[in-house]
Amino acid sequence: ALISLRQLLDHAAEHGYGMPAFNANNMEQVHAVMQAADEVDAPVIIQASAGARKYAGEPFLRHLIIAAAEQYPHIPIVLHQDHGGEPAVCLSSIQSGFTSVMMDGSLMPDMKTPSTYEYNVEVTRQVTEMAHWLGVSVEGELGCLGSLETGMAGEEDGSGAEGQLSHDQLLTDPDEAADFVKKTGVDALAIAIGTSHGAYKFTRPPTGDILAIQRIKEIHARVPNTHLVMHGSSSVPQDWLKIINEHGGDMGETYGVPVEEIQEGIKHGVRKVNIDTDLRMASTGAIRRFLTENPKEFDPRKFLKVSTAAMKDICKARYEAFGCAGMA
Ligand code: G3H
Ligand code: 13P
Ligand code: ZN
Numbered sequence: 001a002l003i004s005l006r007q008l009l010d011h012a013a014e015h016g017y018g019m020p021a022f023n024a025n026n027m028e029q030v031h032a033v034m035q036a037a038d039e040v041d042a043p044v045i046i047q048a049s050a051g052a053r054k055y056a057g058e059p060f061l062r063h064l065i066i067a068a069a070e071q072y073p074h075i076p077i078v079l080h081q082d083h084g085g086e087p088a089v090c091l092s093s094i095q096s097g098f099t100s101v102m103m104d105g106s107l108m109p110d111m112k113t114p115s116t117y118e119y120n121v122e123v124t125r126q127v128t129e130m131a132h133w134l135g136v137s138v139e140g141e142l143g144c145l146g147s148l149e150t151g152m153a154g155e156e157d158g159s160g161a162e163g164q165l166s167h168d169q170l171l172t173d174p175d176e177a178a179d180f181v182k183k184t185g186v187d188a189l190a191i192a193i194g195t196s197h198g199a200y201k202f203t204r205p206p207t208g209d210i211l212a213i214q215r216i217k218e219i220h221a222r223v224p225n226t227h228l229v230m231h232g233s234s235s236v237p238q239d240w241l242k243i244i245n246e247h248g249g250d251m252g253e254t255y256g257v258p259v260e261e262i263q264e265g266i267k268h269g270v271r272k273v274n275i276d277t278d279l280r281m282a283s284t285g286a287i288r289r290f291l292t293e294n295p296k297e298f299d300p301r302k303f304l305k306v307s308t309a310a311m312k313d314i315c316k317a318r319y320e321a322f323g324c325a326g327m328a
């Protein structure tokens with residue numbers, strides 16, 4: 001059954017676990033997330049980005065989730081819209097049946113330029129007011145995701161976005177978080193602690209100077225009733241990186257957010273952990289390996305099957321590591 005993000009994360013807070021929120025764009029990803037959840041009895045958050053809606057088309061995405069709910073009636077599912085760039089995007093997702101939306105007002109609608117605090121409060125407050133009338137949950141974002149190593153807002157390909165961000169912009173301020181939550185009424189708050197989107201997060205395994213896990217405690221202390229969200233939380237599995245590069249791929253050396261650091265975050269109020277890149281890497285690695293090892297094969301179901309299995313293994317590992325196994 002579809003439930004709201006608030007319902008699920010309240011349960012997570014009560015029982016002290018964190019929820020991976022997996023991005024999905026197609027049937028194989030939805031299969032992977034659901035099969036893993038079914039095996040370990042975990043609830044599910046599936047999120048769709050603007051890119052996913054463009055890729056699959058809104059009706060196809062919606063019906064994939066309806067299909068998931070029908071095939072797995074015992075698993076609670078949150079259908080969440082990832083990174084809404086403006087209130088209109090959130091409203092259209094609400095109309096199409098999403099049970100949760102993210103109003104990302106940390107950036108202007110171009111999704112590149114950092115916004116002002118006042119703008120962020122205003123758009124997030126508007127969306128929250130409307131969403132709550134309909135029982136839909138809202139995630140806001142305060143602070144800009146980006147690398148404390150380079151000062152750059154992360155782009156998926158590892159290049160920087162709109163110029164340099166200051167150290168302050170890259171870390172959510174706890175006092176500002178308290179004010180933001182009070183003014184907007186959001187259910188969940190995405191915070192900036194040095195992670196960035198995509199595969200190229202860190203040039204070395206992250207330590208305290210480039211990944212500010214400590215900051216989570218300070219923010220949580222100020223907004224104890226708002227569920228914290230970590231974006232850019234892929235761990236960038238080194239085994240899949242190796243498999244990709246051994247089978248014709250060419251990805252550079254790179255490191256993600258270690259699962260142990262996420263577990264530390266969950267101890268201090270993180271309830272939603274966004275993961276996209278890890279599934280992309282598992283899928284690509286599995287397909288590359290399969291096609292090199294089976295050059296005569298041309299039935300796409302064969303390589304899509306190994307892709308689904310590889311993604312499922314990652315989902316299962318995260319459910320177990322974040323404590324949500326057995327919580328469905
Ligand atoms: O927020 C970033 C997610 O990884 C979604 O990426 O916009 O390419 O679908 P996307
Ligand atoms: P990753 O690129 O680390 O998987 O982050 C995904 C994300 O934050 C989606 O909103
Ligand atoms: Zn994100």
